[in-house]
Amino acid sequence: MQPTQRTDEVPFHLTGAFAPVFEERTDRDLTVIGELPPDLCGTYVRNGPNPRSGTSPAWFAGDGMLHAVRFEGGRARGYRNRWIRGPYAPNTNVVRHAGRILSLVEARLPVEVSADLETVGPYDFGGVLARSxxxxxxxxxxxxxxxFFAYGAEPPHLTFYRADARGEVVQSTPIDVPKATYLHDFAITARCAVFYDLPVLVSSFKSPAPFAWDDGYRARIGIVPRDGRDEDVRWFDVAPCTISHTVNAFEDGDTVVLDAIRAPRLFTPHALYRYTFDLRTGKVAEETLDPRFVDFPRVHPAFQGAAYRDAYAVELCDFARGxxxxxxxxxxxxxxxxxxVHDFGSGQMPGEAVVAPRPDATAEDDAWVLLFVHDDRGPSALVVLDAQRFDGDPVATVRLPCRVPFGFHxxxxxxGA
Ligand SMILES: [Fe+2]
Incomplete structure (x- = not known):
C-alpha cells in the first residue's frame, strides 16, 4: 500500500513516512546488500504509532506497533511486525529487563510481549505499579x-522506582514537586537519578491538549541519590525550558554533567544542550553543544550513566515547514x-539509531549502529553502520518487505544477554 499523499486536510502524522501500515507480516531470510557481521546476533525491535483505524488525533496517539528484524550468523533471518493488543497499545519504546520485553508509553502500564512480539498483557511489577x-x-x-518513574496529574505527581536485576521493585520513592509537569525522560549516573521539574504543566492525559506552558512555574532540575528519599533531592534552578529526551549523564568529581535535548519553549526546535551541576557550590552552568534541531538521542548501553564521548541523534531538518x-x-x-553526519540522501528518512556493541569491544564506538530508513519510493530498509566509519557506506542494508513508518524508540x- 502506498502512503497517503499529504494535503491540507490530512495532518503530517498520517501521511508520507508517518502513514500507518495495515498488515502484520512474518517474512524470512531477507535480502542483504553488503555483508552482515557474523557476530551481530540478536534482534532489533522498534515501537511506533500505527493507528489500526488509519487515523488518530495526534502522532503520539496511534496504537503501538512493534517491528523486529532478527540477525544470526551473518544473515537477516526475518522481519516481523505486530500491533500491541488489548484496551490500550503502548507505542513509544521497548525495553528488555530480567527476561521480560515491555512495550512502553508514559501514561499507562507497560504491556509485556513475547520474543515473537505477541502480546502477553499489562505488566505492573507484581502489583507495585498502580498507574503508569x-x-x-x-x-x-x-x-x-x-x-524508572511514574508521573501524572494525581498526587503523588512523581514517584521514582528501582527494580533489581531480577526485576523485583526494591524501592519506590515519592518525590515532592509543586505540580504535575511534563516528564518524558530522566537521567541516571552511577549513584544518582536526575529529574526535570520544568514549566510545562500537565492537566490530564485524557485532555486533547494535556500540556501547557506556565511562565510562573519555577524551572528546576533535581539530583537524588539512587537509594535516597525525597529529602535528599538537591534542586538546581535553571533557565526556563522543556526537555524532550536525555542523552546521558555522569558524575565528574563534585559535578554532575547532564546532556539533554532542550528547547526554551514548548513546540519549538530542540538543541543538544549541556548542564553542569556543581554539588559543592549549588551552581549550574548551561551551554548549547549543537544548536541544530536534533532528537532521538542514543548512547552505547554500557556507557549509560557514565563518562562517555559518543552520542547518536537524528536531525530534523525541515521542522519549520511542518x-x-x-x-x-x-x-x-x-x-x-x-x-x-550520515545523510542517506533524497527521499531517505533515517529514524532513531541504536547502538549494538561488538562482542568483546574495548572502544566506545567499536559498535554497529542499527536503524530503519524510510524510503519515499518503496519498502524501508534496516541499515547497519560501522560506528567508527560513520559517514562511510553502510556495512549492510537489509531490504525489508514493506514500509516501516517513521516511529519512536x-x-x-x-x-545470550
Ligand atoms: Fe521518547
Missing part, C-alpha cells in the same frame, strides 16, 4: 537494575562538541 511507567526507563550497566520532512543522522563527540536485544 515512563517510556524511558534506564538499565544500569553496572548493577543490572532498572530505574512535520519532520527530511532527517539525517549525527554521531557526536560530546567531549569536543563536534559531529559526523527501539532496542537492540543481543542473544
Amino acid at each position: 511507567m515512563t517510556a524511558h526507563p534506564k538499565i544500569c550497566p553496572r548493577t543490572g537494575e532498572l530505574l 512535520g519532520f520532512g527530511r532527517t539525517r543522522l549525527h554521531k557526536y563527540d560530546v567531549a569536543r562538541g563536534t559531529s559526523v 527501539g532496542a537492540w536485544l543481543p542473544d
